[in-house]
Amino acid sequence: MFDTHTHLFDIRLLPEIKDILEKLKDHRFKGVLCICETQQEVDLFLKYYKLYDFLYACLGTHPHNSKNFSKKNLIDMYDQLYLTGRLIAIGETGLDFYYNLSPKDKQINCFLTHIYFAKEKNLPLIIHSRNSEEEIYNILKENNVSNGVIHCFSSKHDFANKILELDLYLGFTGIITFKNSNVILETIKYVPVEKILIETDTPYLSPQPLRGKINTPLNLYYVLEKISEIKKIDINVLEDILDKNAIRLFLKDSFQNNEKSK
Numbered sequence: 001m002f003d004t005h006t007h008l009f010d011i012r013l014l015p016e017i018k019d020i021l022e023k024l025k026d027h028r029f030k031g032v033l034c035i036c037e038t039q040q041e042v043d044l045f046l047k048y049y050k051l052y053d054f055l056y057a058c059l060g061t062h063p064h065n066s067k068n069f070s071k072k073n074l075i076d077m078y079d080q081l082y083l084t085g086r087l088i089a090i091g092e093t094g095l096d097f098y099y100n101l102s103p104k105d106k107q108i109n110c111f112l113t114h115i116y117f118a119k120e121k122n123l124p125l126i127i128h129s130r131n132s133e134e135e136i137y138n139i140l141k142e143n144n145v146s147n148g149v150i151h152c153f154s155s156k157h158d159f160a161n162k163i164l165e166l167d168l169y170l171g172f173t174g175i176i177t178f179k180n181s182n183v184i185l186e187t188i189k190y191v192p193v194e195k196i197l198i199e200t201d202t203p204y205l206s207p208q209p210l211r212g213k214i215n216t217p218l219n220l221y222y223v224l225e226k227i228s229e230i231k232k233i234d235i236n237v238l239e240d241i242l243d244k245n246a247i248r249l250f251l252k253d254s255f256q257n258n259e260k261s262k
Ligand SMILES: [Zn+2]
Pocket: 005, 006, 007, 035, 092, 201
């Protein structure tokens, strides 16, 4: 499995981080994408990435923190992560007009800066969207963004269609296991399986049986299982498809080389 969105080095997971990493290794995770937003998260990534070959990094600024965004810090952390060879995406970035923890104009500016930065570095974007569908769509369309994923997708079928037209992927979390998730389940029925990614959003959004607890990538199986049930695809077959989707989006170059050598 490939967990395409985690805050693995969040302070809440630190007491157990060694144990979690060992278990992920035992379960042969193909990838765990770690969102790095602070120097502390970057430092922890630098500490562990050599020991665990499934760890990948993503660098960005959550829309909540747009008001404190500094491009200098972004570039500085980029330079550190670039050297690992495992920096595979920019994000999470986007717009959150539900909580509005940063002013709208700051969120939009910060999002645009991340879009240009990702294009300059030729990396996919991990996009956060909440109560901002129209604005997100317009910005993505105007800037020809077609390389990335809308993470934690929880909107209706019509928004999913617009995102698919842009050729972006949709990431689904443990929310799809919640009892009131009918809208998302309907959406999943219409999304081609080749455009689906799965994620835990660790330490948030634990799936139903563990709801309210601290989440870890080890719970990704519940998301896989639910999608297998909705799509009526055998779970092992689906796992392989979803792994390939993540590899295609995030590890294109090595994927193409592997495909050629087959
Ligand atoms: Zn997140």
